[in-house]
Amino acid sequence: MRSPEALLALETARRRPIALPAGTAVYRQGEPVQDALNLISGWVMLAQTLPDGRRQILRFLLPGALFGLMPTGQATHSHSAEALTPALVCPLPLEALHRLRHAWPGFDDRILWTIERDAALIAERLTTVGQRDALARVAHLLLELVARAQRRFPPEPGRAVPVPLTNRLIGDATGLTPEHVSRMLRTLREQGIVTLLHRRVVVQDAARLVALADPPKGLLGLWSDPAP
Amino acid sequence: MRSPEALLALETARRRPIALPAGTAVYRQGEPVQDALNLISGWVMLAQTLPDGRRQILRFLLPGALFGLMPTGQATHSHSAEALTPALVCPLPLEALHRLRHAWPGFDDRILWTIERDAALIAERLTTVGQRDALARVAHLLLELVARAQRRFPPEPGRAVPVPLTNRLIGDATGLTPEHVSRMLRTLREQGIVTLLHRRVVVQDAARLVALADPPKGLLGLWSDPAP
DNA sequence: CGATTCTTTGAGTTAGGTCAACGGGGGTGG
DNA sequence: CCACCCCCGTTGACCTAACTCAAAGAATCG
Numbered sequence: 001m002r003s004p005e006a007l008l009a010l011e012t013a014r015r016r017p018i019a020l021p022a023g024t025a026v027y028r029q030g031e032p033v034q035d036a037l038n039l040i041s042g043w044v045m046l047a048q049t050l051p052d053g054r055r056q057i058l059r060f061l062l063p064g065a066l067f068g069l070m071p072t073g074q075a076t077h078s079h080s081a082e083a084l085t086p087a088l089v090c091p092l093p094l095e096a097l098h099r100l101r102h103a104w105p106g107f108d109d110r111i112l113w114t115i116e117r118d119a120a121l122i123a124e125r126l127t128t129v130g131q132r133d134a135l136a137r138v139a140h141l142l143l144e145l146v147a148r149a150q151r152r153f154p155p156e157p158g159r160a161v162p163v164p165l166t167n168r169l170i171g172d173a174t175g176l177t178p179e180h181v182s183r184m185l186r187t188l189r190e191q192g193i194v195t196l197l198h199r200r201v202v203v204q205d206a207a208r209l210v211a212l213a214d215p216p217k218g219l220l221g222l223w224s225d226p227a228p
Numbered sequence: 229m230r231s232p233e234a235l236l237a238l239e240t241a242r243r244r245p246i247a248l249p250a251g252t253a254v255y256r257q258g259e260p261v262q263d264a265l266n267l268i269s270g271w272v273m274l275a276q277t278l279p280d281g282r283r284q285i286l287r288f289l290l291p292g293a294l295f296g297l298m299p300t301g302q303a304t305h306s307h308s309a310e311a312l313t314p315a316l317v318c319p320l321p322l323e324a325l326h327r328l329r330h331a332w333p334g335f336d337d338r339i340l341w342t343i344e345r346d347a348a349l350i351a352e353r354l355t356t357v358g359q360r361d362a363l364a365r366v367a368h369l370l371l372e373l374v375a376r377a378q379r380r381f382p383p384e385p386g387r388a389v390p391v392p393l394t395n396r397l398i399g400d401a402t403g404l405t406p407e408h409v410s411r412m413l414r415t416l417r418e419q420g421i422v423t424l425l426h427r428r429v430v431v432q433d434a435a436r437l438v439a440l441a442d443p444p445k446g447l448l449g450l451w452s453d454p455a456p
Numbered sequence: 457c458g459a460t461t462c463t464t465t466g467a468g469t470t471a472g473g474t475c476a477a478c479g480g481g482g483g484t485g486g
Numbered sequence: 487c488c489a490c491c492c493c494c495g496t497t498g499a500c501c502t503a504a505c506t507c508a509a510a511g512a513a514t515c516g
Contacts, residue, residue: 050359051442071348074447074449112300113300116343117299119346119347124276124306129403174358175359179505180504183504214278221302228300361472396494406495407496414496
């Protein structure tokens, strides 16, 4: 937990929050790294784009996420960040971040925790995309996002959880085409497992969804737990 | 750069190095997190295994790598680590790591740099596996490993670079079957681009290999540059 | 209310997987 | 030093999951 003094120092160092309409870029791949960013509200996605236009969504960010950091010495962003909903983002100059890290150990620990957690989330997506079939990939993504959005695992059945997903976004995150995503969503719907309609996910059968997505035991905490 | 005092403190805190024969596990998925580990010599792979036996190789580690860290509060390993060659590994108790981080800012910065770099490498693999075809995936992996092993980009043509890869390992890293990896390697060989024979890679046509793998500009430093 | 983007579905195609068989290399134990 | 064995690599034939292309309907947003 950060001390009141640390929080005050953070308040002093950060810039004014920026309101971003849905669909706007926070930063683009190849742009110079400027500030670290704190997501206050809304959803943001991080994606890597190939020269031919295909893109891989690396992560979906929920409020509270810290992003925009690159390894020291890395001058440009390796990926782009784009708001999926209207979003509020608060920049923090890298130099101030560095100062805060060294001044407040609790703050430093939290940064490290965040980066490690993000790496673990990407690793799990890699495993899913590399090894699982289309149905499991879609199921896994829906389960992850519902669990993270609700901060709860397993997800509560019947509740409509707002998620700003389109079939194209699901495809870009899972390595599938939007058409095939549509077919997989139909299967999940017809089997009474989970439904995605009008940007809302309803989990009908949490047990079967978990069985399909089959998230590795022991990592579930990363979806639902806050920072220590 | 870390100060002499910091290096001394590190020397004092670490345990005695452990020699691992090729094929042995450093730790297994699901085991409790114990020490952080420093790879002194040899190659190690990090992999996530699914219940049905399929596995995704997340990263290949080269000497100097720091691994075995998990987000604070995460009790068990989300992946396994296995030596691909005879390897020398030096454990560092987590508690000592924590102390060193807070006592020596340069040390702390280097840890953060390492984790961020590792996350960037995994993200790039995710993009490759999710979006590129089989030939490009294999080309990308060979290029990455040759560049990292030689600390040099683009790779020097004609030089035989030792890599402990089997077709199965390439398949597990790229999401392909060993049979299809064999077909892709044949294509790369027949086209005079790159050859893998007897655990040695020879890059024949660096320009075409780079064009095929098409690594995002600006990330190349992560393959060939040392820590700042 | 028009335009645009998103979703859905169908039909045909293909990249990569599966299965099977064989050959080679390297390590091990006699 | 040799023989065996096991794993690895290679190739071919066939199969199927996912892609492509096309077209029509449904949401969403000025």
